[in-house]
Amino acid sequence: MSAVHFYLFDETYEQVENVPAHIDFACRLAAHCYRQNQKIFIYTGDQTQANQVDEYLWQFDAQSFVAHNLQGEGPKFGSPVEIGCEVPKGSRQILINLSPSMPDFAKRYPQVFDFVPHQEELKQVARERYKQYKQSGHQLTTEPAYPAQ
Amino acid sequence: MTVSKAFAKDGLLAQAIDGYQPRDAQIELSKSFEKIIKQKQLLIAEAGTGTGKTFAYLVPALLSNKKVVISTGTKALQEQLYHRDLPLIIKALSSKRFSALLKGRANYLCRYRLQINDDAQQITDKSLKQDFKTVRTWSTRTKTGDIGELTTINEDSRVFPLVTSTIDNCLGRDCPDYEDCYLVKARKKAMDADLVVVNHHLYFADLAVKDTGFGELVPESDVVVFDEAHQLPDIACEYFGERFSTRQLLELSRDIELEYRTELTDVKQLAKVVEKLSRVGKDFRLQFPIDVEKGNWREKAIIEPFSTHVTKVEETLQFSYEVIKNCLGRTKGIDTCFERITHLRAVLDKVNELEQLDASLWYETTPHHLSLNLTPLSVADKFAPIREEKEQAWLMTSATLAVNEGFDHFTDLLGLKDYESLVLDSPFDYPKQSMLCVPRLIPEPNDREALSSLINIAKRVIKASQGRCFLLFTSHRMMNMVATALKKQLDTDILVQGQCGKRELLNLFLEQDEAALLATGAFWEGVDVRGDALKCVMIDKLPFTAPDDPLNQARIDNCKRKGLDPFSYVQIPQAVITLKQGAGRLIRDVEDTGVLIICDPRIVSRHYGATFVKSLPAMKRTRSLDTALDFLKA
Numbered sequence: 180m181s182a183v184h185f186y187l188f189d190e191t192y193e194q195v196e197n198v199p200a201h202i203d204f205a206c207r208l209a210a211h212c213y214r215q216n217q218k219i220f221i222y223t224g225d226q227t228q229a230n231q232v233d234e235y236l237w238q239f240d241a242q243s244f245v246a247h248n249l250q251g252e253g254p255k256f257g258s259p260v261e262i263g264c265e266v267p268k269g270s271r272q273i274l275i276n277l278s279p280s281m282p283d284f285a286k287r288y289p290q291v292f293d294f295v296p297h298q299e300e301l302k303q304v305a306r307e308r309y310k311q312y313k314q315s316g317h318q319l320t321t322e323p324a325y326p327a328q
Numbered sequence: 329m330t331v332s333k334a335f336a337k338d339g340l341l342a343q344a345i346d347g348y349q350p351r352d353a354q355i356e357l358s359k360s361f362e363k364i365i366k367q368k369q370l371l372i373a374e375a376g377t378g379t380g381k382t383f384a385y386l387v388p389a390l391l392s393n394k395k396v397v398i399s400t401g402t403k404a405l406q407e408q409l410y411h412r413d414l415p416l417i418i419k420a421l422s423s424k425r426f427s428a429l430l431k432g433r434a435n436y437l438c439r440y441r442l443q444i445n446d447d448a449q450q451i452t453d454k455s456l457k458q459d460f461k462t463v464r465t466w467s468t469r470t471k472t473g474d475i476g477e478l479t480t481i482n483e484d485s486r487v488f489p490l491v492t493s494t495i496d497n498c499l500g501r502d503c504p505d506y507e508d509c510y511l512v513k514a515r516k517k518a519m520d521a522d523l524v525v526v527n528h529h530l531y532f533a534d535l536a537v538k539d540t541g542f543g544e545l546v547p548e549s550d551v552v553v554f555d556e557a558h559q560l561p562d563i564a565c566e567y568f569g570e571r572f573s574t575r576q577l578l579e580l581s582r583d584i585e586l587e588y589r590t591e592l593t594d595v596k597q598l599a600k601v602v603e604k605l606s607r608v609g610k611d612f613r614l615q616f617p618i619d620v621e622k623g624n625w626r627e628k629a630i631i632e633p634f635s636t637h638v639t640k641v642e643e644t645l646q647f648s649y650e651v652i653k654n655c656l657g658r659t660k661g662i663d664t665c666f667e668r669i670t671h672l673r674a675v676l677d678k679v680n681e682l683e684q685l686d687a688s689l690w691y692e693t694t695p696h697h698l699s700l701n702l703t704p705l706s707v708a709d710k711f712a713p714i715r716e717e718k719e720q721a722w723l724m725t726s727a728t729l730a731v732n733e734g735f736d737h738f739t740d741l742l743g744l745k746d747y748e749s750l751v752l753d754s755p756f757d758y759p760k761q762s763m764l765c766v767p768r769l770i771p772e773p774n775d776r777e778a779l780s781s782l783i784n785i786a787k788r789v790i791k792a793s794q795g796r797c798f799l800l801f802t803s804h805r806m807m808n809m810v811a812t813a814l815k816k817q818l819d820t821d822i823l824v825q826g827q828c829g830k831r832e833l834l835n836l837f838l839e840q841d842e843a844a845l846l847a848t849g850a851f852w853e854g855v856d857v858r859g860d861a862l863k864c865v866m867i868d869k870l871p872f873t874a875p876d877d878p879l880n881q882a883r884i885d886n887c888k889r890k891g892l893d894p895f896s897y898v899q900i901p902q903a904v905i906t907l908k909q910g911a912g913r914l915i916r917d918v919e920d921t922g923v924l925i926i927c928d929p930r931i932v933s934r935h936y937g938a939t940f941v942k943s944l945p946a947m948k949r950t951r952s953l954d955t956a957l958d959f960l961k962a
Contacts, residue, residue, distance in 0.1 A: 230952070237949050237951050238950075244938035244941055246934055247932065248929065248933040252770065252771075253929060253933040254934070258932075258934065
């Protein structure tokens with residue numbers, strides 16, 4: 180079973196550059212894990228969202244560079260951060276979930292990060308997801324998300 | 329007079345130069361250099377495109393009242409500096425300092441060689457004969473003897489070797505035309521000048537005293553400025569190395585033949601020497617494949633037929649030595665030939681000392697010739713003492729010198745330890761003026777789909793930019809394959825490097841409204857196209873040097889020997905500098921806008937991408953080709 184950690188967002192978390200707060204947070208979380216030499220998969224709801232994450236990471240300040248790739252490009256076994264909406268091959272240490280439902284393959288990852296966005300409709304979907312994780316027997320923890328200083 | 333006053337808002341530069349605006353980066357560089365001149369120290373400065381580094385160093389150099397040498401990367405830059413920038417600053421400062429331009433030996437007419445080749449009447453080729461006639465007519469009216477004045481003759485005409493001298497065939501003080509020698513005059517003018525403009529090749533030739541009777545300019549100067557300094561490590565390696573070429577054998581043979589036909593007709597054995605020398609080189613070349621190649625000489629030298637051919641060359645040189653020894657003192661020309669034989673024998677020995685550890689030994693073939701080369705693994709131990717011995721102030725500057733804002737990769741190669749450094753940002757607003765795009769979901773460069781992906785992107789780029797683009801390639805092979813496909817599939821004119829000379833190709837590109845230009849190495853550097861003529865630069869892949877490049881191989885070996893990782897210490901810094909140069913073609917002015925497209929996903933997906941991204945100008949980044957092409961059209 181995986182350790183699933185939810186970050187909870189409220190209205191104080193300001194949106195950055197047209198990117199939803201939880202995606203901004205997810206990307207910075209990925210950058211943080213990347214710097215600790217961990218391999219991460221970011222699972223998105225669709226290709227548009229995957230491209231959005233790719234674009235946002237690529238535009239990170241040069242000092243915070245994150246080596247990443249979309250599914251379908253990059254080195255043979257993927258770069259440290261892989262992004263996509265397809266079920267991934269193999270396993271990595273960390274799964275960051277941006278898709279609306281609980282990924283079936285979540286159990287392959289020791290550590291899963293997920294998010295409860297502030298927007299009402301997204302919050303509802305996230306609550307459903309939380310239940311799914313719980314029913315599947317994962318270890319759940321939560322924590323409020325704070326923006327970067 | 330101080331630097332700050334010259335650069336002030338109402339200062340001398342503003343008074344003398346139309347539209348001059350003081351720029352902080354320029355003033356900072358200038359003041360730092362002024363201080364360095366006083367302290368006789370070394371300053372290493374990266375000054376991004378548009379900082380105005382030329383003015384920044386010329387002002388303190390002229391105000392210093394010291395003897396100054398300015399060394400640039402190429403002849404073209406030398407001329408631009410001497411004829412365009414320097415006169416402006418001299419006028420602005422009302423400087424009384426005396427300046428001179430000095431080029432390499434091959435740029436000056438040799439009266440003696442013009443005369444003997446005229447006497448020998450050996451030229452049968454029609455166009456060569458015509459060129460020769462043009463040179464002869466010009467020779468009666470030129471003041472400087474600079475063959476750059478001969479604009480009607482093609483740059484690579486075979487006439488030039490006949491009317492200029494080499495270190496090998498120059499008679500020096502023994503020459504009957506010594507008093508009127510253009511090269512001697514140019515050098516004398518340079519020695520007397522307060523400020524001399526040279527190029528790196530000339531500087532190192534002087535330093536390595538590879539040109540006799542020279543070697544005086546460098547020691548006598550107080551201040552040395554190296555512009556385009558990123559080229560120094562490679563050029564230094566070349567000059568501290570040795571080269572034995574079959575071309576030298578052929579030239580020697582021709583010069584002996586000249587002596588034989590004019591003054592020494594009685595020494596019949598000379599005919600044999602001439603014949604043997606010209607044949608032994610050709611035979612040696614024939615042992616290698618027709619297609620040109622480079623490779624490790626250590627591996628070849630010990631196997632047949634190569635080792636036998638080395639022996640044959642040695643024997644031929646030995647024979648020539650014996651024959652010519654008997655003619656010593658009869659003509660100046662034959663005496664020089666004798667010295668050349670001695671020198672060639674020594675060089676041949678050096679490049680065949682296979683057990684030496686601190687050098688790379690490699691061979692290279694051209695369509696007609698073969699060269700055997702020795703390149704020292706490191707020039708640090710040879711270059712560092714030059715810096716330390718001389719009490720000189722040095723400035724090393726370039727738009728592309730820093731990797732990750734550091735200079736270690738550069739200073740390690742040259743063995744420079746005590747220095748001050750500066751990184752000056754370009755005044756351009758890169759995030760607004762430019763965009764860097766690494767298209768999504770394209771194959772890795774070694775993937776078999778890479779070619780078709782490149783062709784597709786190229787087509788879209790050419791259409792969107794209406795041909796106002798450079799497509800830069802890391803290999804001729806890829807360039808030619810893409811060129812062939814584009815010519816078939818597009819109506820746009822496609823200009824390809826190699827179809828004519830570099831300057832002519834660039835002119836064609838500027839003249840034609842919708843012509844895209846495909847090029848390799850030569851166009852990554854030193855091309856200055858301002859404004860809307862160039863909106864987009866596309867690069868096929870990260871410019872890592874081919875692993876078989878001997879100079880690079882030498883550096884990699886040296887790095888391994890020190891227990892360091894050659895990829896991080898040699899290959900990445902070098903590729904970063906090349907990429908910065910290529911990217912630098914795009915934005916040349918505050919009004920320019922443009923898109924840089926790098927068709928290599930590795931810059932996004934590998935750890936080392938960070939080094940590239942940090943070192944490139946702060947362009948807005950995207951992975952969407954559509955977004956990039958929209959920016960082009962905006």
